[in-house]
Amino acid sequence: MQIFGVDIGGSGIKGAPVDLDRGDLAQKRHKVLTPHPAVPDGVAEKVKEVIDHFDWTGPVGVTFPGVITDGTALTAANVDKSWIGTDIEKLLGDRLGKGCPVTALNDADAAGVAEMNFGAGRDRKGTVIVLTFGTGIGSALFSNGVLVPNTELGHLELEGHDAEKRASSKVKEDHDMSWQHWAHRVRKYLAHVEMLFSPELFIVGGGVSRKADKFLPLIEGIKAEIVPAQLLNNAGIVGAAMTVRKAMSG
Known part of the structure; x- marks a missing residue:
């Protein structure tokens, strides 16, 4: 089973389809620079660019550098403070289209999930x-x-x-x-x-x-x-994809 994972960082945004059976990237990841200022609309466009690189349609897991509750950013570290209060899942889901529902979580939590399961x-x-x-x-x-x-x-x-x-x-x-x-x-x-x-x-x-x-x-x-x-720098991508599968299974 494959699900797309995206890792949003203060300097770069990277993503790839993830093979959830192996806990590894199914294809070489694609990376773009995080826009500055890293405001929601600008970052959302770059996330779309990463996903469009693979012609991906399907669920997407996204990491974010901040506290996330119910898909909404409560803090924002190393990105613009205008993210605070933003419903990340709705913003990115609307930008990507109905074929790409989004699940968002804290970036370090995603890396941790990957390391605990496959690392x-x-x-x-x-x-x-x-x-x-x-x-x-x-x-x-x-x-x-x-x-x-x-x-x-x-x-x-x-x-x-x-x-x-x-x-x-x-x-x-x-x-x-x-x-x-x-x-x-x-x-x-x-x-x-x-x-x-x-x-x-x-x-x-x-x-x-x-x-x-x-x-x-x-x-x-x-x-x-x-x-x-x-898993080094791929952990966030893998963990984001794993979290989507967990959310899908209820």
Whole structure:
């Protein structure tokens, strides 16, 4: 079975049909740049461009960088604040047409769902936290495999700032930090999250997870196991498609 997944990010919008039996992309993903300002109409047009690239007709799962309840954005991170209060499922569903009903969810939750089913969290029980390091820090919290949605742990306070303003991979790039320096900040962040939730496992995702060998060995003093995500930057697309199937099955 295939369902289309789209991952909306602060810098790029990417998507592809997903093979839900394998938990992997059925075709090479297509990516376009996120418009700036990233207002709803502009982003919706770019989502349509990604889907039209594949001549896709059928259900679509879409991730969004913010809290989503009943298809509506309650917050907006790294996109325009005019998204707040927008019914994402209606906006994109109307833009794509009746042949493409839309299911929307938080981007980190989508990545987490994919990792828990097909990646590093497969068959893991207890408390598992998936963290995506990118433009910001996204989080997905699982208790015995069940998602607790919209946790937004990237906005925990760390040294007087939003944690993602201290430890995202964008901060590393913007300030040209060494891996050692950045890993020190990530360790402080993980220690804070561990103090609050006592997870058995941290799964580190986002684009930077491709270079996990550069920084994970530098992170010491954390009791929980720390492993890199396995689906890397495709996790959001896969998780979005999986969420559609779950919604269809009731």
